[in-house]
Amino acid sequence: MSLTSASRTNLNSGERLLRSNLPIVFLSLAMVVAILGALTVGRYPVPFTEVARIVFTTNPFNAVIPHDDKAWIAVAMIRMPRVLLVTLCGIGLALSGAAMQGVFRNPLVGPEIAGVSSGASLGGVIAIAAGAGSLAIVGLSFAFGLLALIGAYGLAALGGRSNTLALVLAGFVVSGFCTSMFGLIQTLVESTTKLPSIVYWLLGSFVGATYEKVLLVAVITVLAGSLVLALRWRINLLSLGEDDARALGTNVNILRWVLMGLVSLIVAAQVAVSGGVGWVGLIIPHMARLLVGPEHGRLLPASALLGGIYLLSMDTIARTASTQEIPIGLLTSAIGTPIFAYLFWRLQVTGWARD
């Protein structure tokens, strides 16, 4: 092979690399734009040039900000943690939803399937009812989310079955129980401040985002999300069907339980920091499937990026669109449901596959 043809081959490999990941590249750029846009928008007026200066030319790590530098505070202490938190939660929820739809081979599945979301909500409600501070709300919510997962696993195992149906049913039971419990608490708490606090927390909001919350979600997203991404090839095998996956050497049960556990960690962390935010894990994988196809090697990262962009956009609207803070869970539901209706109709027409 001559030098010229060797160079041509390398260029072609590079081009091929870029082309095959073009949607991911675009989504990555879109995420960067969304993040910068969200940092620019807010109620405290900070000029775009000032935002750019703060983001690109100042070192934020362990920086000590003068207490009267309102622009810095607005960008670095209020917007930045919120933007990071929202983006990471969107990434986590969408990634989890795509993984669960692959595991269960069901387009109507979301990441809340094991009842973790309801369990985490119950923990948060208990903490608010007890008058606890925000860190305790996060801690208790996360703990109850994990307890709900253990409860669902235990309930499924009690029946002597380890298949997905048993786990889904157990998740329903756990979810129903937790929902009734936090409904009961709402009828008992003081109605002037605690009841509205509970109601608005359950509707979902990223108000009060702090770097501590970012750390919790970021660590879990890095650890659990990386493991989910690492298993994306095996989800491909699962989506062939259980028998085919077993024939190809996959331990289906263990893989399923591991993925559900990882997804539950991600969901528990999200609910702990923001309350209930639904529909992201359900609709974003479908949108990503339209962009990159059903192969999970591309689908999971694409879902994650799209989920981050989507939730960040919703949160930016929630905190700026009106004179009141709109609960983000309402926005994701109000906007997500018509999108899902359209996607579902389209999937009925074209099927799951996109060759």
Next chain:
Amino acid sequence: MNVGLCSSRAPASPRSLRGTLPMLPIVILAVIAVMLASMPPSLSRNQPVGTLKDASGHSIALAPPARRIVMFPPVLWDYLGLGADAKRLAAVSKLVRDSVTDSILHATYPAIAAVSTVVTRGAGTALPADAEDVMRHDPDAVLSWDALSDNLTNLDLPVVKLLLNAKTRGNEPHTADIANLRVMANLTGEQRTAEEMVGTYLAAVKRVSRRADEARAAAGRPSRAMFLSVRGGGQLYLEAPPFLQGRALQMAGADTKDFLPAGNFSAEQLLIWDPDVIFLDCCYGNHTPPAFFYDDPRFAGMSAVHNRRIYVAPAGVARMENMLEWPLLVSWLAEVLYPGHMAHTVRSDLARLYQEHYGFRPTPLELDTMLAIAENAASRDYALVGGAGH
């Protein structure tokens, strides 16, 4: 579900560059987030030019009097009662603003309608939301309920925490309100007025309690009475101690020991309890006139219905819950419970209260509205109580 394994675009190997490239943006973002969250920026300490202690005992860096106050909780009536300047309010929650603009005294405080509103979680709540919006108003004091201000204190905003008076303690139902009033007085430099208000309140509570005891003794036996509201779907809600309405009823000399605990209860339970007198909350839940019970055949056998002793409580300007109005609520309750055994002064007392503390002399028609004359027209002896001096 076709996962593309058999398609012309076979997936990349997990270990190849093509396989790992899609993960890179997410990993980079997550790592940056972890780094930033592990080494976050922080605020330099605000050197106090003066200090103020809030109701929860925390010190705030502030040199009173405050000139730009952001107010979340509904304490505006106490603030105005201190004689503090409405122009010092940089922003208030919609709940606070509406408490004045929707009241009968709105014309006395026209400046309140022009005060900016601050973003809250939910239109009618005192829950702080966007810290940027608070910062935008450049406050030197932010009034908030104690348990709700984490997202503001984390940013070193000058949050002055107030205590929520959801429950009463012993014979001092407004312990938290008194503490809050003194904090606001320190904030605005109106300490003398605050002490006068506290003195007025304590004297009024003592006086009305004595009058109620005398009326009850003269009546021979205490009336069995309850305070309730009707909520969505016709749900009955008992407002028993430790809540203010229930506490007021106890102080007014009613027998309330059977009517516990506060909360939802059924129509059947109401029939079992069968109180002598029922008071309906003017403002919580659905506005419900006595006719709701008089016209409902389910309640026809009840003593309170048979004897026409169901009354809507007066609304006053602040639901008769604040320190200045609450003793008058107790007085009103006692006068309705024991109409032949007390002098009927609540009408003139109410007029004098607003004149002295808010500079507002209500007209007879306005007093009729405050005392719910029309709603209670069909109830026994109400002309004697509410219309006295008309």
